[in-house]
Amino acid sequence: MNLFLAGLMGLIAAFPVNYLADVLPWKDGRLGKALCGRCGGALGWGEYLRWWKPCPHCGKVRWRHGIVLVSLTVLSALLWIYPGKWGFWAMWVLLVYAMLVAVIDAEHRLILHVVSATGALLLGGLGIWRHGLEATLLGGAAGASIMLLLFLLGNGYAYLKARRANQPPPTEPALGFGDVALSTDLGLLLGWPGILAGLTFAILVAGAFSLLFLLYALLRWHRLRTDAYIPYAPFLLLGALLAIYV
Numbered sequence: 001m002n003l004f005l006a007g008l009m010g011l012i013a014a015f016p017v018n019y020l021a022d023v024l025p026w027k028d029g030r031l032g033k034a035l036c037g038r039c040g041g042a043l044g045w046g047e048y049l050r051w052w053k054p055c056p057h058c059g060k061v062r063w064r065h066g067i068v069l070v071s072l073t074v075l076s077a078l079l080w081i082y083p084g085k086w087g088f089w090a091m092w093v094l095l096v097y098a099m100l101v102a103v104i105d106a107e108h109r110l111i112l113h114v115v116s117a118t119g120a121l122l123l124g125g126l127g128i129w130r131h132g133l134e135a136t137l138l139g140g141a142a143g144a145s146i147m148l149l150l151f152l153l154g155n156g157y158a159y160l161k162a163r164r165a166n167q168p169p170p171t172e173p174a175l176g177f178g179d180v181a182l183s184t185d186l187g188l189l190l191g192w193p194g195i196l197a198g199l200t201f202a203i204l205v206a207g208a209f210s211l212l213f214l215l216y217a218l219l220r221w222h223r224l225r226t227d228a229y230i231p232y233a234p235f236l237l238l239g240a241l242l243a244i245y246v
């Protein structure tokens, strides 16, 4: 292995990440087909791979393919230079998994059961390797209960606010149940008490991002937008990766 091969591995891994996020193969009969991730229109394989050309159905360029290609290549190479305490391979598997979860959450506001169940096996395995069975299970339980509490508080608050304003309760929950599942997986990965560090980092990064977004909204639209949807999975994943490094 060398730096070039590490980068190449990132480049190659970008294909299944983009493909799974486009096709969502757990939806009936979509596995093995080439679809535009933006409109769902069927594409030939050659067309599918040329993401920089506008889609013949919706006319959009699928920029996310390029973003994932470049970022996985660069991050894999960086990981080779700075593998951290867990070593290159464990971190690389985590990186690819994190990219897939983050992309699907950002685009579809979803953390799918099949993805979080796979994550439980994968991240739980890594957790047991790093901290043993007991700390891993304890971390998973902590991750689940902390996020469940936030889920109940956040959605309870949104419900009460809507009721006081005589509006129907919000259909889109502030925190989804998928976030609870993901937090459980990350608890398995980080173990106890590592999950506390992971969630703290996630909240700090999400807070900093929200503040920047509010400032941006103020400059761009001259008003504060507190109703904008923020996908939390990328922050949870980033927090977990930071916790492993620090």
Ligand SMILES: [Zn+2]
Residues within 6 Å of the ligand: 036, 037, 038, 039, 040, 041, 055, 056, 057, 058, 059, 060
């Ligand atoms: Zn399209």
